[in-house]
Amino acid sequence: MPRVTSADVARESGVSRTTVSYVLNDKHGAMISEDTRQRVQAAAARLGYSPSAAARTLRSGRSDLVLCVLPNWPVGPVLDTVLDELTRELAERQLSVLVHHGRSPLAELWRAVTPRAVVGFTEFGAEDADAMRRAGIQVLSTSLDDDPRAVFAVAQSRVGQLQARHLADTGHTRLGWAGPAEPRLADFAVRRLTGVHTECARRGLAAPVVRDVDLDADSAADAVRAWRSAGVTAVAAYNDEVALAVLAGVRACGLSVPGDVAVVGVDDVPAGRLSDPALTTVAQDAAVQARAIATAVAAALDGSPPPAPDPAEVLRLVVRDSA
Amino acid sequence: MPRVTSADVARESGVSRTTVSYVLNDKHGAMISEDTRQRVQAAAARLGYSPSAAARTLRSGRSDLVLCVLPNWPVGPVLDTVLDELTRELAERQLSVLVHHGRSPLAELWRAVTPRAVVGFTEFGAEDADAMRRAGIQVLSTSLDDDPRAVFAVAQSRVGQLQARHLADTGHTRLGWAGPAEPRLADFAVRRLTGVHTECARRGLAAPVVRDVDLDADSAADAVRAWRSAGVTAVAAYNDEVALAVLAGVRACGLSVPGDVAVVGVDDVPAGRLSDPALTTVAQDAAVQARAIATAVAAALDGSPPPAPDPAEVLRLVVRDSA
DNA sequence: CTGAAAGCGCTTACAG
DNA sequence: CTGAAAGCGCTTACAG
Numbered sequence: 001m002p003r004v005t006s007a008d009v010a011r012e013s014g015v016s017r018t019t020v021s022y023v024l025n026d027k028h029g030a031m032i033s034e035d036t037r038q039r040v041q042a043a044a045a046r047l048g049y050s051p052s053a054a055a056r057t058l059r060s061g062r063s064d065l066v067l068c069v070l071p072n073w074p075v076g077p078v079l080d081t082v083l084d085e086l087t088r089e090l091a092e093r094q095l096s097v098l099v100h101h102g103r104s105p106l107a108e109l110w111r112a113v114t115p116r117a118v119v120g121f122t123e124f125g126a127e128d129a130d131a132m133r134r135a136g137i138q139v140l141s142t143s144l145d146d147d148p149r150a151v152f153a154v155a156q157s158r159v160g161q162l163q164a165r166h167l168a169d170t171g172h173t174r175l176g177w178a179g180p181a182e183p184r185l186a187d188f189a190v191r192r193l194t195g196v197h198t199e200c201a202r203r204g205l206a207a208p209v210v211r212d213v214d215l216d217a218d219s220a221a222d223a224v225r226a227w228r229s230a231g232v233t234a235v236a237a238y239n240d241e242v243a244l245a246v247l248a249g250v251r252a253c254g255l256s257v258p259g260d261v262a263v264v265g266v267d268d269v270p271a272g273r274l275s276d277p278a279l280t281t282v283a284q285d286a287a288v289q290a291r292a293i294a295t296a297v298a299a300a301l302d303g304s305p306p307p308a309p310d311p312a313e314v315l316r317l318v319v320r321d322s323a
Numbered sequence: 324m325p326r327v328t329s330a331d332v333a334r335e336s337g338v339s340r341t342t343v344s345y346v347l348n349d350k351h352g353a354m355i356s357e358d359t360r361q362r363v364q365a366a367a368a369r370l371g372y373s374p375s376a377a378a379r380t381l382r383s384g385r386s387d388l389v390l391c392v393l394p395n396w397p398v399g400p401v402l403d404t405v406l407d408e409l410t411r412e413l414a415e416r417q418l419s420v421l422v423h424h425g426r427s428p429l430a431e432l433w434r435a436v437t438p439r440a441v442v443g444f445t446e447f448g449a450e451d452a453d454a455m456r457r458a459g460i461q462v463l464s465t466s467l468d469d470d471p472r473a474v475f476a477v478a479q480s481r482v483g484q485l486q487a488r489h490l491a492d493t494g495h496t497r498l499g500w501a502g503p504a505e506p507r508l509a510d511f512a513v514r515r516l517t518g519v520h521t522e523c524a525r526r527g528l529a530a531p532v533v534r535d536v537d538l539d540a541d542s543a544a545d546a547v548r549a550w551r552s553a554g555v556t557a558v559a560a561y562n563d564e565v566a567l568a569v570l571a572g573v574r575a576c577g578l579s580v581p582g583d584v585a586v587v588g589v590d591d592v593p594a595g596r597l598s599d600p601a602l603t604t605v606a607q608d609a610a611v612q613a614r615a616i617a618t619a620v621a622a623a624l625d626g627s628p629p630p631a632p633d634p635a636e637v638l639r640l641v642v643r644d645s646a
Numbered sequence: 647c648t649g650a651a652a653g654c655g656c657t658t659a660c661a662g
Numbered sequence: 663c664t665g666a667a668a669g670c671g672c673t674t675a676c677a678g
Binding site: 003004048050051052053054055057058061063065067074075080083084087088091096097098099100101102109111113114130131134135136215216217241244245247248251269270271273274275276 | 377398
Binding site for chain 1: 647648649650653654655656
């Protein structure tokens with residue numbers, strides 16, 4: 001089935017392609033007779049015409065796409081919300097958001113879609129970034145640190161600091177750190193752990209006792225025993241899932257939370273509110289993050305420098321029963 | 324910064340654009356002298372040349388993109404894996420997978436990217452589907468039922484059947500259904516509930532007692548009391564999250580699982596393995612699903628009809644402690 | 647108020 | 663072995 005082009009519409013309605021283009025793009029508003037306008041629109045509808053994006057992009061030199069490149073790590077609930085929000089917010093600016101999962105050769109991809117902007121939720125290689133800029137694409141990236149070049153940054157070390165601060169404030173002096181077994185999360189994990197370290201150092205406490213724990217009770221029980229024998233009374237977990245594993249490990253050891261071991265997670269997932277005991281955690285406000293990123297992207301596209309959002313708005317300690 | 328075009332590369336290397344194109348696309352292998360080839364490649368690299376996707380697509384009439392359109396509902400762990408796998412599998416066929424979150428006007432979108440195929444994880448409107456086909460785009464969709472026109476289907480009613488079957492097999496005669504409070508999940512929920520109904524009817528049991536439960540212990544406790552007073556001894560939950568809420572509700576009522584109320588979830592999320600008691604659940608093999616979908620998409624693109632996968636491979640009851 | 651023409655960047659018959 | 667030329671579908675000065 002051959003493509004319906006603007007030439008078809010022109011023929012069908014007895015006008016030139018120029019007129020078709022004007023009518024369909026609402027250009028030169030009043031300069032087309034109402035009669036012609038109607039005829040063209042009717043013909044377009046009858047033929048089921050839709051303009052070729054490729055031709056349009058080629059002509060104008062820019063598409064209306066924003067490409068989001070996801071990192072290697074599993075999409076959690078926060079990022080999921082961010083993408084939903086971003087899609088909605090940019091849609092109001094006539095921009096379509098497309099998401100790329102996994103890190104297949106980025107070069108192939110942005111060439112294939114010619115996006116107006118690329119938003120990286122992971123760091124781009126320098127060559128990739130250069131090549132994209134050379135092709136006229138806005139390159140934006142989010143950061144896990146306080147990178148001033150990023151359009152949006154939530155310093156992950158602050159997450160760890162918040163956890164350690166709460167634990168220390170509630171009287172614990174020997175902390176443990178429960179890292180994720182999933183290696184793809186390492187970029188996040190090292191930063192959060194650094195935050196715990198920093199806070200411990202600031203208060204003159206010993207460095208945290210580090211253990212990675214699988215998402216099962218046995219692995220967690222091993223870790224719990226190790227922590228206990230090191231005198232640890234409170235554990236900061238990489239996220240709520242890991243924290244739930246620690247809870248299970250403590251239970252498996254016949255001990256209790258928070259009496260024997262206090263636990264703090266990150267993310268505020270539903271399962272953490274429902275566990276026994278309910279998880280104390282660091283919540284990340286996905287809606288606020290999404291809005292901030294969307295604003296930043298929009299500003300970048302306008303050429304105006306975006307205001308740096310206050311990271312304090314994004315992170316919030318939620319105290320429940322586990323610590 | 325102006326775009327680097329193949330003409331620039333041609334000028335830089337002292338050949339025609341034709342030759343540049345041949346070299347860069349590995350066409351006519353041996354027919355270009357090694358010397359020329361080297362010169363062109365060096366020039367392209369030096370200039371940082373990357374071809375215009377728009378021009379290429381316009382020329383060839385087809386892009387190498389597969390657009391996945393996500394439904395309204397939140398992306399769960401299963402779909403997340405499916406997208407990752409699909410991306411990887413189709414990458415081997417030189418196809419880039421792009422994902423669209425949310426249901427902003429679909430028409431705008433596929434026009435903007437001219438994908439080779441569109442894979443819907445939700446139903447398309449008939450006009451949308453027609454318009455896409457008219458534009459030469461392959462339209463594929465997954466289904467929640469046994470729809471033969473779908474490239475891939477996991478009948479959600481089977482999920483409910485599996486849950487009910489296990490509960491009935493273990494001696495329960497009065498079942499409850501815990502639905503999700505989130506309205507966007509309704510499409511899934513009604514089908515799973517139907518499966519429970521069907522299985523109950525088949526065995527001559529009373530219809531399940533239906534309650535939607537929020538993801539908090541209080542809401543769940545209300546539901547638990549309602550079930551108890553209706554004589555319910557076992558509950559099939561929409562998914563593991565809801566099941567965890569039911570667990571919390573039972574606890575809040577001072578009752579126990581599975582003694583007073585047995586509970587089955589769906590999804591086999593880590594938190595369900597870690598809860599107390601560990602959740603019996605229906606696992607969906609995301610890897611198998613992803614492979615099946617990828618194969619189906621590839622087959623559709625080749626024009627060959629895909630083999631219907633065996634849904635039995637995808638769904639699996641995992642018996643643990645809650646039922 | 648409307649049309650003829652150029653040109654976005656690419657690939658590919660078709661000639662040499 | 664390599665080049666001149668056409669054409670994919672669109673938009674937009676530029677003429678009427």
